[in-house]
Amino acid sequence: MRQAATTSVGLGMPNIPLALVPGHVGTQSKEELRRNILEVTTRRVIENLTVAPAADVEQPEPGARDIICKGGFKAVNRFFYENELSDGLPIVPPTREEVESFLRFADRDPDEVLGVILPDSRAATIWSIAVNGAMAGCRPEYMPILVALIEAMCDPEYGVEHSGNTPGADTLIILNGPIIKQLGFNYSQGALRDGFMPNTSIGRFWRLYLRNVAGFLPYKNDKATFGNTWRVVLAENEDALKKIGWEPNSVEMGFAAGDNTVTIARYTGGGSLSSVSGSTPGEMLPYLADTVQKYHMWQLTFTVSHGNGSLRPLIVVSPIIAETIAKAGWSKSDVKRFLFEHARLPAWQFERQLRDWNIRGVWNLEEDVRMGRIPKAFHESDDPNRMVPIVWEPEDFMIAVSGDPLRNNAYVFAHNGFLGYPVGRKIQLPRDWERLLGSQS
Amino acid sequence: MSNVSDDGYYEVFWPRAPRQMRTKQLAPRLASLEGRAVAQLWDFLFRGDQVFELLEEGLKARFPGVRFVSWREFGSTHGGEERAVLAALPKRFKELGVDAVISGMAC
Numbered sequence: 001m002r003q004a005a006t007t008s009v010g011l012g013m014p015n016i017p018l019a020l021v022p023g024h025v026g027t028q029s030k031e032e033l034r035r036n037i038l039e040v041t042t043r044r045v046i047e048n049l050t051v052a053p054a055a056d057v058e059q060p061e062p063g064a065r066d067i068i069c070k071g072g073f074k075a076v077n078r079f080f081y082e083n084e085l086s087d088g089l090p091i092v093p094p095t096r097e098e099v100e101s102f103l104r105f106a107d108r109d110p111d112e113v114l115g116v117i118l119p120d121s122r123a124a125t126i127w128s129i130a131v132n133g134a135m136a137g138c139r140p141e142y143m144p145i146l147v148a149l150i151e152a153m154c155d156p157e158y159g160v161e162h163s164g165n166t167p168g169a170d171t172l173i174i175l176n177g178p179i180i181k182q183l184g185f186n187y188s189q190g191a192l193r194d195g196f197m198p199n200t201s202i203g204r205f206w207r208l209y210l211r212n213v214a215g216f217l218p219y220k221n222d223k224a225t226f227g228n229t230w231r232v233v234l235a236e237n238e239d240a241l242k243k244i245g246w247e248p249n250s251v252e253m254g255f256a257a258g259d260n261t262v263t264i265a266r267y268t269g270g271g272s273l274s275s276v277s278g279s280t281p282g283e284m285l286p287y288l289a290d291t292v293q294k295y296h297m298w299q300l301t302f303t304v305s306h307g308n309g310s311l312r313p314l315i316v317v318s319p320i321i322a323e324t325i326a327k328a329g330w331s332k333s334d335v336k337r338f339l340f341e342h343a344r345l346p347a348w349q350f351e352r353q354l355r356d357w358n359i360r361g362v363w364n365l366e367e368d369v370r371m372g373r374i375p376k377a378f379h380e381s382d383d384p385n386r387m388v389p390i391v392w393e394p395e396d397f398m399i400a401v402s403g404d405p406l407r408n409n410a411y412v413f414a415h416n417g418f419l420g421y422p423v424g425r426k427i428q429l430p431r432d433w434e435r436l437l438g439s440q441s
Numbered sequence: 442m443s444n445v446s447d448d449g450y451y452e453v454f455w456p457r458a459p460r461q462m463r464t465k466q467l468a469p470r471l472a473s474l475e476g477r478a479v480a481q482l483w484d485f486l487f488r489g490d491q492v493f494e495l496l497e498e499g500l501k502a503r504f505p506g507v508r509f510v511s512w513r514e515f516g517s518t519h520g521g522e523e524r525a526v527l528a529a530l531p532k533r534f535k536e537l538g539v540d541a542v543i544s545g546m547a548c
Binding site: 010011012013014015016019021025026030033034037038041042045046049050051052053056058061062063064065066067068069070071072073074075076080085093094095096099116120121122123124125127128131132135156208212213305306307308309310363417418 | 448449450451452453454455456457458459460461462463464465467469470471472473474479485487488491492495496498499500503517520521522524541543546
């Protein structure tokens with residue numbers, strides 16, 4: 001209810017009337033649901049359709065260049081925290097000097113609007129990127145990456161408006177290109193651990209921007225049941241990739257090898273696979289395929305008609321796993337084909353997960369195939385034990401290489417489908433990048 | 442209390458950005474639902490099919506002449522096709538003679 005009320009402000013209808021079903025329909029018996037609808041909800045629906053709601057007055061807000069607080073470090077931080085403008089950690093005060101140091105790395109008009117971001121419908125400006133980048137503890141030279149990230153956030157294919165859904169997924173940023181080494185990103189041991197300024201502060205920037213500009217605040221537009229802290233940037237180990245002849249993620253996303261790029265996608269969770277043992281793909285990959293399938297449970301809803309085949313699982317393997325697989329002559333595409341053919345489950349389990357356990361009460365695989373909504377591979381017979389894939393085609397799997405080079409572990413990210421579809425952007429460096437970079441050191 | 446001498450002094454900017462959406466006026470309400478067509482929009486989640494069935498029962502008890510345009514006419518308002526479904530709604534409402542809309546459910 002609070003989310004609906006908050007979202008309605010951003011959509012320009014702050015007084016749109018709402019009717020509530022008490023409790024959660026997912027836990028009510030038929031009798032309870034009947035009682036709640038007939039005794040509570042119906043009355044509100046009638047009122048909402050027949051009585052004009054009171055007009056709502058727009059609350060005035062500061063301008064983009066307004067100074068909203070003056071004072072010492074502690075006072076500024078207290079002000080930001082009490083006004084829901086920070087995440088609970090200390091921020092770097094976004095003063096004119098700080099913001100302008102970021103703008104020098106942009107080569108763009110500070111008032112340029114990259115897009116309008118839902119649900120708050122605020123303008124994503126270069127200026128606001130600089131302010132939030134400073135707050136997050138980024139260095140000014142990260143600015144080209146921050147701009148590329150917000151360009152990606154504004155891409156409708158990503159679906160930023162869904163970032164407050166109840167499963168509480170969070171974005172993973174994948175970084176590619178020479179900029180990884182140039183700015184000192186960690187791409188080796190502890191690749192997803194905090195402790196490395198560019199990886200950590202840019203991850204924090206993403207979450208601050210979602211809060212301050214998109215408008216995703218807990219108890220308001222962010223309805224994460226649990227949620228988690230932001231993810232640090234995952235930088236690929238391009239040395240390892242080059243050594244084995246595998247293309248980096250940036251090439252999978254349509255860019256040229258050697259381009260500096262960001263890729264964003266939202267993941268509901270996932271986990272680590274320990275000790276992927278074997279000396280051949282045939283020995284290693286069944287473990288990976290089995291785990292990828294097991295980490296995608298309710299997320300299968302993004303594979304069927306509701307999700308329009310938007311499920312894109314991500315598997316991050318350590319360099320030694322990638323090297324062992326590549327040694328047998330296998331490419332990334334070969335690995336994806338293997339996963340497509342082996343990360344499968346019986347059709348009855350697939351249907352039970354969505355129809356009986358989750359939320360898709362009016363659906364089955366046979367109907368989706370008959371109506372041409374999903375590929376035929378999902379209903380090649382009526383045998384409930386037939387094995388069905390978890391994605392539409394092999395290329396739906398994404399593979400990245402990072403982490404401890406000599407540890408045979410992997411990490412599976414369970415994807416959130418069209419509620420955070422993978423989107424990539426090339427990072428545009430300012431004309432005098434090298435000189436500016438030199439002036440920072 | 443902050444102490445300027447050891448806590449610095451900062452003048453800081455607002456980290457938000459201007460809203461681009463101005464407040465819109467809502468459609469006029471109906472005097473009664475009697476004889477009116479009420480459309481149902483659903484995101485195909487959270488037992489909306491059952492909820493709308495019960496709402497129909499409750500509304501018909503009060504307004505026997507109310508007519509419903511089922512959610513089946515419109516497709517899911519949430520999912521891979523949501524943008525196309527939402528964009529088509531104004532035209533569909535006109536074609537179907539819709540007077541009012543109930544949109545549900547939550548997520």
